[in-house]
Amino acid sequence: MDLDGWERVSATEWRIAPRAPMRVAAVLYADEALLRAMDEKVRQQLVNVTRLPGIVEAAYAMPDAHWGYGFPIGGVAAFDADAGGVVSAGGVGFDISCGVRTVLTALRRPQFEPHQLALANELARAIPAGMGRGGYLHLDDAQLGEVLTGGARWAVEHGYGEPADLLRIEDGGQVLHAKPACVSPRAYARMRDQLGTLGSGNHYLEIQAVSEIYRPEVAEILELHRDDVVVSIHCGSRGLGHQIGTDYLQEMVHAAPSFGLQLPDRELACAPIRSDLGQRYLGAMRAASNCALANRQVLTHLLREVFSRLLPAATLRVLYDVSHNICKEETHQVDGAPRRLFVHRKGATRAFGPGHADVPDALRTVGQPVLIGGSMGTGSFVLVGAHADGARAFGSACHGAGRSMSRTGAAKRWSGRQIVAQLAERGILIRSPSMRGVAEEAPEAYKSIDQVVDAAEAAQLAHKVARLEPLVCIKG
């Protein structure tokens, strides 16, 4: 996009002052090159978000912002229920509580490398990935209802993991105030055999090595050292979350006139937080969050089973688990006073800084880990939140690289088999049920993750701790 209309606040902060019908400013964190490379739609969508009732402070966009549905992906917006604030199904997205979990293995790269091929093959067999591959659990509606209330805690109580895992998951692994009764029968039906599955698209399970440490004192607390082997899992709430997103998007679009809402874009569909529809959506969304947390927990269990068979020297412990498509009720300082806000993060990661009460005890001195996934051939990053008081974008940072080329474009340009062969030459083993899927996820179809992360660091959204490079990638 061109820079017209953007006021340059600093090298990495851009602002559009509010003028009617905007209610608040639009603020975008990125360097000039990233901003220029963004689609014009990002500005338009961000400005549209500023028009929603009850929005507080500003609508924010992260350095990886791109054209989404209603909200830009990489968008953050907070609403005050007391000020007529809204909750938006589009502002959370279809893949509710999609997120990243990173697991430490206590292995060093030289210990791992002799087992790389065997692990790649065994993980491809053991981890259900791609469309049409169900999980090992078959749950009836009553059992699913328990998952939707219990989250990762349900999974641990049923033998999928260890109680200590829960300490390293947002909300202790269980989002409160979930309402499984607000989830449609269709959403239940889509989840029956999906718990413990990766899904497809940009979701993955990846074995990675720490290739660089930027803040040794923080890395020490996170127990990350150069050449350590870790595993990252990127996935969400599967068919259940997709169906909830669809159901409530549609209901909110239809109900908008009854709330007196004039939406500049149907995808911005929302409902007042203090309405029956708003409360039902929040209850269903929290249920989907628990589904996502349980999903990543069951996948971690499958991962542990594979490592215990092939490389028993490994001890798998959760570093952290954070969602990046979610609306959370949080307290933030606004104009010097604490306010209870419903913070939407759509393709944005919560990034609470050192000392924040919601950061696990063991990590509180350094801040909450921010897990940022790259494409399969490049790298991923671990950062930590920069501000205890959520001073930037309500304590948020970017979530990934973002695409630079469409799926259709990538599938035309690259062959999946070639990509797998090229990456194998670089020591990266890709396993996927679909070669077209691999082509669509070609590393070069994504923006530079390094540029995005450097902008997040320069904008003081989060601090870089470690870079991770892929060794094995199980793609959905």
Next chain:
Amino acid sequence: MHRQPETMPAIAEPHWEVYAHGADVGIRGFGAGLAEAFEAVGLALTSVVCELSRVQASHAVEVHCAAREPEALLFEWVNAIVYEMAIRRMLFRRYRVAIVDCELTASLWGEALDPQRHEPAVEVKGATYTDLRVQQDDSGRWSAQCIVDV
């Protein structure tokens, strides 16, 4: 060769296309009538998942949906196919649609998804309102389209 069911309608292959959109994909169908354009959208949707030629039309599924206007009906229709694909773990190769007063009844012919043979590239999460359009051009030809989230 697989023998198609006798109830299969003898129609020309409808005209459809997929188009690029950011991280996701657009689907578009054309037809002499609204129903035919919706049938073509179904084929475009299957082709987002895998190559159409890999899918056989051996089993039929019935779908019914309704809405207040054609665009809302398209949203319902695409989501109905997504739902049937998900819960039955099927892919669909032929669609026959009838629309009367924004009430749609359809037969979908397809087969059980076989990951090895179909190599599904992505799973469709749902229809979106982005680029959602149902329209008739000056020559009377219908088109129906939307972006799907994958």
